[in-house]
Amino acid sequence: MTVPQTSQSHGRTWNGPGWGFLVKLAIMGAINAFGIMGIFAAFQAESWLILAAAVIVLVAADIVYFTKRALPLKYLMPGLAFLLVFQVFIFAYTAYIAFTNYGAGHVGSQEQAVQAALGQGERRVDGSPTYPLTVVEQNGELGFAITDDGQIKAGSADQPLEVVGDATGSGAPQEVPGWNVVSRNALIGDPAMQQAVVDLRVPVSDDPNDGSLRTRDATSASIYLSTMTWDADTQTITDTTTGTVYRATAMGNFVSDDGQTLPTGWTVNVGFDNFVRLFTDPAMFQPLALVTLWTFAWALLSVAIPFALGLLFAIIFNDERVKGRKVLRTLFILPYAFPAFMSALLFRGMFNAEFGVINEFFFGGANIDWLGDPWLARVAVLFVNVWLTYPYYFLVCTGAIQALPSDALEAASIDGAGRTRQLRSIILPLVLVATAPLLISSFAFSFNNFTVIYMFNNGGPAIPGAPYALGATDILISAIWDISGVSGGKADYGLASALSILVFIVVGIISAIAFRQTKKLEEYQ
Incomplete structure (x- = not known):
């Protein structure tokens, strides 16, 4: 029979590491293995920012989980790590790209640009x-x-x-x-x-x-x-057939004395040029101004109309005199259960001017160009979004109304307050107190609701003369998609990142102000 080894110190007996420690050791071993792999990959790619972040997170994790003092951090560390990776890092990297010319023709280093230039006319x-x-x-x-x-x-x-x-x-x-x-x-x-x-x-x-x-x-x-021949000392590329000399510029291009530019450049820091361009380039500013105005209108109407409709239905179906309320409530929330992108595609066909059921059944077969006219397209996409979102507010308002204190409504009724006065002075203020945070988050969501805009009409119809294929129903997030060139066309990631930063700041400021204003509603409680 084997006797387990024990050691005694100050009256305490130690029987070796427990299962919990061994499990923790195995998990941390796996985390360190993946972390070291990531560090080596970042080193080989010369991504020093990613390398530094990976080292800091890995060292912090080892310190937190192999010491007995940092007990709260043992629970907070996973969330903080995911916050750093998926939020802080992404925002920081976007901000970095916003200050560069990264995009079509400027996606690599100067060495890669030289290789591409020399590859011409081989x-x-x-x-x-x-x-x-x-x-x-x-x-x-x-x-x-x-x-x-x-x-x-x-x-x-x-x-x-x-x-x-x-x-x-x-x-x-x-x-x-x-x-x-x-x-x-x-x-x-x-x-x-x-x-x-x-x-x-x-x-x-x-x-x-x-x-x-x-x-x-x-x-x-x-x-x-x-x-082409490359001279690293003078930073020039010479075309030996024509004698044209292309000189490296601070904007990441090879440009000749007569203004000719080689198609491939490299990524450089351009400071605030992307931000300045958004406000000073007329070809860019005017279409983006229209997109910005429509974005605010879209976000406000996409919250106000569905909320009002949901509140109306919630009040109606909360009345005990309505027969079959459970069945009707189920029918009214069906649009919320259907995938948004599928609904947008279906409505796109229904609003088709030639064979859509909207014109056929509701307008006597009239040829109404819902998708080609800017204002009709905005009305149509707003209708689709209202259809998709009002069931959410219907559910939220139903719960808020059912949670209202019945004694307050009874007291108001005894005092002679009619239904309209009860709605204005009691029901609406109390419902707003309960739903205000949801309305603010819904505004932020609608401000960046890319799915419905893209799937319904791809932001169309196009704004005449607008760069990057901007359209009348484009909102800022879909404009960023167009500028980034993901869906085709010339990509300008630096400009798209600059616009993303501005959108983030605008939504953050509006949300902060709105949350401060919601405190005034608590006075009604």
């Missing part, structure tokens, strides 16, 4: 040997491997060719140390990979002027050289 170097080629892969990135002077050289678009081993023959390498060989069958069966291989350029060395390795058939490769 031609095969005269006398360049043809190398037997093997397509390889490393960490999801395609590359080339060749045999040259008895050595195996491999590289990718971001990693110039380097010696990785000794060759055993003069043909294409069969095994490449540190790389995975892509089989011919895998390459033949994947057209997208075939195109990626044809488009791939692997620099021969760290000097971009030495050219790149390219292939046309994925079996052999040659060195191609651009008609």
Whole structure:
């Protein structure tokens, strides 16, 4: 029989770590493993902000959960970590992008822009040997491997060719140390990979002027050289065929003396230029002013009309004289149970001018262009949103009315107050006290209600002359979507991020003022 080891100190017996500690150790081991993986990934990507945040969170978690003093933080730490990752970091990163020119044509570093520029007008170097080629892969990135002077050289678009081993023959390498060989069958069966291989350029060395390795058939490769040459000392790119010199500018572009600009630039800090542009560029300011006015009108009406409708139905169906109240209540909340994006798509077809049921059954087959006329489109999308949201207020107001003190209503009735006076002086103030926070949050939600706007009419119809395909029913959040270029067109993430920051500030200020004003309603209690 084995006797468990024990130790005594000051009259206490220690029997080793308990199951709780072992479970905590296993969980923290897994968290540290994932955290270290994230730190190494951030280091390799040179994302120093993410690296610093990951280190701070990981060290803080270890300190909190392996000490006995920070007991409250043991419960708060998970929520704080998620807040930091999904709220604070996202907001900080958005703010960072808002001060850059990040967008179409400016998505990488200057080195990448130079490589892209040199890739224009490439031609095969005269006398360049043809190398037997093997397509390889490393960490999801395609590359080339060749045999040259008895050595195996491999590289990718971001990693110039380097010696990785000794060759055993003069043909294409069969095994490449540190790389995975892509089989011919895998390459033949994947057209997208075939195109990626044809488009791939692997620099021969760290000097971009030495050219790149390219292939046309994925079996052999040659060195191609651009008609452009890069001079790192003077920060210029010269077109050797025309003699045009493109100079690097502070705005992240290569620009010639006569104003020509190379299509690919790089990301730089532009200060407050994006914010200034929102207010000083007439082509941008006028459409955004219309969008902003409609956003406020949309948010207010999307709360006021459904709330009034829901309160009306709640008062009606709270009356015991209404027969079948339970069945009717169920029918009235059905729109709330149906997915919003599906409802928006269905109503989009119903409001169609040619074959929609709205024109057919309610307007005698008239050709009313609900989706093409700006004001009719606004009325239509507002109707759809009211249809989707009034059941929510119906449920909320029903609960608030049923929670009203019956003695107050009875006393008012005895004093001679009619139903209208009771509604104005007792029911409405008390319901507003209970629902005011919900109304404020609903305003913020409606201010950023992207789903209905996008699914119903994609923000259309278009505003004439507006950039980024802005439309009459676009609200600020859908305008941000258009400017970001996610749905197509030229992307301008810096400008979209700047507008996002302004929207956040506006909603925050309005919500703060509204919450302060709700305290006045408590005087009615």
